[in-house]
Amino acid sequence: MTPTLTEIAKAFSRVLGVTLEPGFSAEPGGGASANSGITATTTSSSSSAPSPATTAPPATQASTGTAVPAGLTTPAAPTAGMIPSSPIVFTEHASRGWHLDVTVTAPQVLDTARLMDRLGFCLDMVTGVDWMAQQAMEVVYDYLHFDSSVRVVVRTRVPREAAEVPTISEIFPGANWHERETHEFLGIRFAGHPNLTPLLLPEDATFHPLRKDFVA
Amino acid sequence: MNLPEPFRLLLFVLGTMAFVGANAAYLVWVERKGAARFQRRPGPTEVGPAGLLQPIADALKLMSKQLIVPPGVDSILFRLAPILVMMPAMMCLATIPFSEALAARNINVALVMVFAFSSINVMAIMLGGWASRNKYAIISAARIVSQNIAYEIPMMLVVITLVMMTGTMNLREIVDQQAGAIWHWNLFRLDENPLMPVTFVIFYICMLAETNRAPFDMAEAESELVAGAFTEYAGMGFGVYFMAEYANIVVGCALATLLFLGGWQSPIGVWSGIPWFLLKMYALVFSVIWVRWTFPRTQFYSLLNLSWKILIPVSLATLVLTAIMMKIL
Amino acid sequence: MxxxxxxxxxxxxxxxxxxxxxxxxxxxxxxxxxxxxxxxxxxxxxxxxxPGYIHRMHEKMGENRTWAQFLPNTSRIDYLSAMAYTHAYVAAVERAAKIEVPARAEYIRVITSELNRVSSHLVWFGAFLLDLGGFTPLLYAFDDREKILDLLEGLTGSRLTYCYYRFGGVCNDIDAGFVEGARAFVTYMRPRLLMYRELVTDNVILRKRLIGIGFIDRDMCRRYGASGAVLRGAGVNYDVRRAEPYSVYPQFNFDIPVFPEGDCMARYLVRMEEIAQSLRIIEQALDGLPEGPFLAKGVPRMMKPPAGDYCFAVEAARGRFVVRVVSEGKDIPYRLRLRTPSFSNLSLFEEASRGMMLPDALALMGSLDLVIPDIDR
Structure with a gap:
């Protein structure tokens, strides 16, 4: 029982409360070139937790960084950078390294993790990225599947100064260490984490070296 | 030789000490060279021709090192343990006849004495481990005790079988009974007990376990317990443990030679003498070294399982078999 | 039991x-x-x-130097499997900058990566047996490994921390001597593997110590993200070389060894079989080695990959190694993430070792094939 890429995308759309374009499909595998760029359309009103992208302006590249007002407070606030125009994006594996790129809000991280667990996915890694120019912290969850070799990237953005994401270590115990590492390096809090102490840094470390404003 | 008794005693004390010391030193060299040959490398070559002075260099190094007594240890027992480890090995050697004429003491209950003293060795290592106040050392001490209890029993059962057959505990008499040729050796006395080679194998395994040699080196187990009971010992304290290990191997192999392989008796019936004893003994010592560098370590519980579930029943069976055969035949 | x-x-x-x-x-x-x-x-x-005693913050170092300057760091993460790590980083940047790598360079990368995998597995083999109290196999394994190290030293100049791959290819071409040496090694290594099987794998003490010890099942691997031989020893047919094919691996005929038992013996057998499979790949790659350039033309000296984030996964000797690079289009990476296999493989130790005896837990730890800098980065 290995889900196809389309089935995974549909499952995501149900969890996130967005609807996909009718009749679209995608083939899993490294050479899914024909499907790159297919995006889902989103509903604007029905979802209880609107994803940030639904209200986001068209994305611009991170390097420009022009559309960012400073001092954002809410997690759902629009940010520039690399947020796609739609929460569910198929990408070509050969171009980026994954098949499905899903952007969610911080609370939805738990739902997507449960979905991934249900579909038999495995947590590959948790990455934090400090977008200092946009005053945002991005947490990227990489999932992979042993049988179908589909790779899914789930990403969320939270405000930089109050970066908090729910922990998924209850669902994937392997996330425990990844989240501890992300916390110590970037200062992103993982709410509900059983032991958010430094893992690789000294146990009394209070600094977060991967923050862009970190001065050694 | 009719020397005055005190003089004779002194001579043998010195002789035993020299023998133990030389053996401990040069068995280390043999072990290192042998291990090197098994592992396709040259081994010690720098100090002296073929590294022959390496043991002396090692001893000098160990002696020049500080004897560290860590804080918190039971300092009396900590210092006492290496001495207690070394002493029984020397005492055992006092009863072992090297040839018809060469023995420190010809005791009628030599066998009892050897096993009595070799048990002290275990106590001493346990004492060292306990006194060290180190968790690894304590685990090692606990292992040593349960391991040695498990292996003393089959060893004793084997020896009792042998005593039943020979009717004596005097080592010289046991060897005298094996005179003639190779088929007179206890190892091949199949008329009294067809399982005699099996009892020898049991004796050999138990000897490996009693001397804490691989694959039964639970006490030291360097990849698990760092250095086991010896973890906290530095310098010559460690060196004495090391020497005692080799002294115990020598005692164990000498006993195996006397009990099973006819001691100084020649396998062809003529030219019996001390060279035969040394040849057989060192062949066994070499096999002990060989085993160490060939096999991985066993698990602790399979070691105990081997003893309690296999060796003890089998040695009991041989004991009963011998009794039945002696009664019937 | x-x-x-x-x-x-x-x-x-x-x-x-x-x-x-x-x-x-x-x-x-x-x-x-x-x-x-x-x-x-x-x-x-x-x-x-x-963990963390030799943490060096490679990820921060990546943010402070140019794309090319980070190359030597990649070989110092897992020092036993440096080629694969460099490969992942180089390929991630190539994916970002859309650089086409010449076929000959890819073949050379495969050959050197697989040689490196064999040498890494040999070190593991020796060290694992050392954990189990058998000292001698270590020396034999190092003897074999020495031949690989000599070969790679002749090619790359280093014995362990190779910095041989470049964006768009490799640093210098392989010569006839290397090809001959690699072939000689393949023919030398095969009988050695048979000898290891007879001397070590079939040893009764070793089998008793490994069979039925340290169970890690498929679900535990999934929850912890374990990869490599740990995963394949749990019966999962997952190898990045097949799941996310990269380089020229699809052109080679090789098997992914899978053992379903999930105990230490399964992981042991997976790695021993992987050595044989790597030898097969090396042989095929040497046979099919195409002529041509070993370095792509027109790769800028100062890389500025277009903005975006890119992942590249390789099958390193210890498992799945992923490099994620986040570029802002500048000459230094914006963020560099290294997902190392030992990190995830060790994280399951807490659950897997519960209730075990100390020697068995150490056998389990040895069978995970940990390289500490790979955990700590």
Whole structure:
């Protein structure tokens, strides 16, 4: 029982409360070139937790960084950078390294993790990225599947100064260490984490070296 | 030789000490060279021709090192343990006849004495481990005790079988009974007990376990317990443990030679003498070294399982078999 | 055999536990890993790995130097499998900058990566047997490995921390001497593997120590993200070389060894079989080595990959190694993430070692094939 890429995308759309374009499909595998760029359309009103992208302006590249007002407070606030125009994006594996790129809000991280667990996915890694120019912290969850070799990237953005994401270590115990590492390096809090102490840094470390404003 | 008794005693004390010391030193060299040959490398070559002075260099190094007594240890027992480890090995050697004429003491209950003293060795290592106040050392001490209890029993059962057959505990008499040729050796006395080679194998395994040699080196187990009971010992304290290990191997192999392989008796019936004893003994010592560098370590519980579930029943069976055969035949 | 109910009784019922600090300096951890063991006698009730003693913050270093300057760092993460790590980084940047790598360079990368995998597995083989108390195989394995190191030293100039791959190819071409040496090694290594099987794998003590010890099943691997031989020893046919094919691996005919038992023996057999499969790949790659350039033309000296984030996964000797690069289109990476296999493989140790005896737990730890800098980065 290995889900196809389309089935995974549909499952995501149900969890996130967005609807996909009718009749679209995608083939899993490294050479899914024909499907790159297919995006889902989103509903604007029905979802209880609107994803940030639904209200986001068209994305611009991170390097420009022009559309960012400073001092954002809410997690759902629009940010520039690399947020796609739609929460569910198929990408070509050969171009980026994954098949499905899903952007969610911080609370939805738990739902997507449960979905991934249900579909038999495995947590590959948790990455934090400090977008200092946009005053945002991005947490990227990489999932992979042993049988179908589909790779899914789930990403969320939270405000930089109050970066908090729910922990998924209850669902994937392997996330425990990844989240501890992300916390110590970037200062992103993982709410509900059983032991958010430094893992690789000294146990009394209070600094977060991967923050862009970190001065050694 | 009719020397005055005190003089004779002194001579043998010195002789035993020299023998133990030389053996401990040069068995280390043999072990290192042998291990090197098994592992396709040259081994010690720098100090002296073929590294022959390496043991002396090692001893000098160990002696020049500080004897560290860590804080918190039971300092009396900590210092006492290496001495207690070394002493029984020397005492055992006092009863072992090297040839018809060469023995420190010809005791009628030599066998009892050897096993009595070799048990002290275990106590001493346990004492060292306990006194060290180190968790690894304590685990090692606990292992040593349960391991040695498990292996003393089959060893004793084997020896009792042998005593039943020979009717004596005097080592010289046991060897005298094996005179003639190779088929007179206890190892091949199949008329009294067809399982005699099996009892020898049991004796050999138990000897490996009693001397804490691989694959039964639970006490030291360097990849698990760092250095086991010896973890906290530095310098010559460690060196004495090391020497005692080799002294115990020598005692164990000498006993195996006397009990099973006819001691100084020649396998062809003529030219019996001390060279035969040394040849057989060192062949066994070499096999002990060989085993160490060939096999991985066993698990602790399979070691105990081997003893309690296999060796003890089998040695009991041989004991009963011998009794039945002696009664019937 | 110890009964499971005994373990549960011993590990749950008693409160006479003590804490044993395994490491940071301990012979079995092969480096500075510390494991805080809560023990009940010799039974482990809880094992908490405490990594980080040789943490060097490679990810931060990546943000402070140009794309090319980070190359030498990649080989210092897992020093035993440096080629694969460099490969992942180089390929991630190539994916970002859309650089086409010449076929000959890809073949050379495969050959050197697989040689490196064999040498890494040989070190593991020796060190694992050392953990189990068998000293001699280590020397034999190092003897074989020496031949690989000599070959790669002749090619790259280093013996361990190779910095041989470049964006768009490799640093210098392989010559006839290397090809000949690699072929000679393949023919030399095959009988050695048979000898290891007879001498080591079939040894009764080794089998007793490995069979039925340290179960890691498919689900545990999934929840912890384990990869490499740990995963394939749990019966999952997952190898990045097949799941996310990269380089020229699809052109070669090789098997992914999978053993379903999930114990230490399965992981042992997977790695031993992988050596044989790597030899097959090397042989095929040497046969099919195309002519042509070994470095792509027109790769800028100062890389500025277009903005975006890119992942590249390779099958390193220890498992799945992923490099994620986030570029802002500048000459230095914006963010560099290294997902190392040992990190995830060690994280399951706490669950897998519960209720085990100390020597068995060390056999389990050895079978995970940990390289400590790979965990700590």
């Amino acid at each position: 110890i009964l499971q109910k005994d373990i549960e009784r011993l590990s749950a019922g008693s409160n006479e536990t003590f804490v044993l600090n395994l490491g940071p300096q301990h012979p079995a951890t092969h480096g500075v890993l510390r494991v805080k063991l809560t023990m009940d006698g010799e039974f482990i009730t809880r094992a908490e790995p405490v």
